[in-house]
Amino acid sequence: MKNPYYPIDTVVEDIITETPTIKTFVLKPAKPIPFRAGQFMQLTVPGEGEAPFTPSSSPSVKERMEITVLRTGKVTDSLHEFKPGAKVGLRGPFGKGYPLEKLEGKEVLIVGGGVGLAPLRSLIYALLENPAKYKRVSIKYGARLPDELCFRRQYEEWSKVAPNVDFTNTIDVEAPGWTGRVGLVTTLLDDLDVNIDQSIALSCGPEIMLKFVTLKLLEVGYKPIQIYLSMNRKMSCGMGKCGRCNVGHYYLCVDGPDMNYDKIKHVPNVFG
């Protein structure tokens, strides 16, 4: 019988420093692990344990996978000390992934905050592979400070892919040398020029940001069913068995981690 707890041996091929606290790890598993944008992996750091990460790379690239990690706990502290050549393990993919088929023909609004752009980057790769399938792809991104902006090297490339793709970013507070927009990511939603009736919004970021993005989206006219949120709970087994990642009656590891807001809006303290 197959053992789903078995991690696939994986080598860290390269490490890219994104920000002082965020690094991207380029992983080469012993055998290719196909995944859909938004599905997540359980990454083993030998001796430390497992932690869930949604790949930040293109689902079309089969041999390698990138994960982008904020240093924030036991497993991620160890990861950040790693050098290329280090060995890790991967299990997965788990979860549903983004509802790509529902985005076809739509004005797709992507709202990311901080390291929350990581899973969304995988989605962006998937969408921008064939931008004509979507009426519009509008990416809004915020971080606290300029040096906390993730994937800065790609912003220009994204906004030039096709005329129906745009990228705007902001930082939370004024910073020396910064000439771009200042204000929380929700301010990028103030004068939205998308056709809301035809739009689907997808957001990933800290819970507090998800909360205010959701409130803002509702305020400007989105219906709950048009909003997808990457929820955060402790996902451990990845298979709906260990019991701890519930949002209401959903297990995020099976039903998410991206949840349609209409399904979870009734859950008390859904944003923690």
Added chain:
Amino acid sequence: MVISLFTKKLMLFIDSTNFERLLRKLSSEGELFIPVPEEETGKLHLQRVEDFPLPELVTFEGYRMVEPLKAFAQLLRYPVAEYPSPDTDELPEDKKVPAFVIVGARACDIYALELVDKVQVEGEFVDPFYKIRREKMFIIAADCTECGESCFCNLLGNGPWPERGYDLAISKVSGGFLIVAGSEQGEKIVETNGEFFAEPREGLVAARDENRQRVVKKLAENNGDYPSVDGLPELIREHLTADIWDDIAAKCVECGACTNICPTCYCFLLYDQKVDGEHFQRIASWDSCQVTGYARMAGMLNPRPRLTDRVKHRYHHKYDYLVLSHGAVYCTGCGRCIDTCSAGIDMRDAFRKVKAAVAK
């Protein structure tokens, strides 16, 4: 055994001597566990028996054991993976367990296994460790001939004898047992040991039914002050009666005993431990949603930081969430959580409080 569509239920009689002979034969096929009462309290514990004749205290009467049957299928603590990984993701043969025969399983526990099966074996992913152990269980069910003070299976619409989920089921009657097979494996045992069985004497079925009705009546009397669980999922889902959870949480000491002893609580923790050098094992271990760190994430984020949140979560998980996700209330009314709670928290009180709060 795995729940099958086995429907033939031929009722036979087996006298006590032959029943012991049957157990002796079964004990050569797997580890035999039978109920033995504590001398002082009479409470039943499952004990491994290797020698015959059976210990004098053994009894197939009374009500459920102290230990839940889930402990046979989902071990308290077991390795699920190792690092570096083996070359294959097929489980090696030595991970397989010997067959075990459990005698005296009660309806509440057998139903609980059916519920946990839905989580661990059904769906996209199968937990192979649970499945292997589950398939190795040979279950001889027994009717309850009494009920405990904490038993409340009747409030859940369940009863003191099982309808399915067993290999053989016995009902104590004068001189022995009425016995039925509930699976192909059980039927095979009956067929290959025909000399132990006889046609039931007249009146035995009536005697069995009388016993059953006596226990049903006793359950109704014991639980007369409590409402049934009918409609509870909708009530706790739609009426967020926060005060109730605050009241219960005020007494709770957060020990996790209720979830550990619960036959349907299946949550587990995965953690890694060093074996030697660069060799690590990943361990699955029972866990409790009642303790602080259960759902805590990196960065100390915790969706249920307050005890009230966790207490409420336990009730919602059993009576609301799993009804929506797995189609059943995940409580069988075994009452173990009541017996074990050092703070005297009684689940039946919560039903009463929810229903009273809604009625206001």
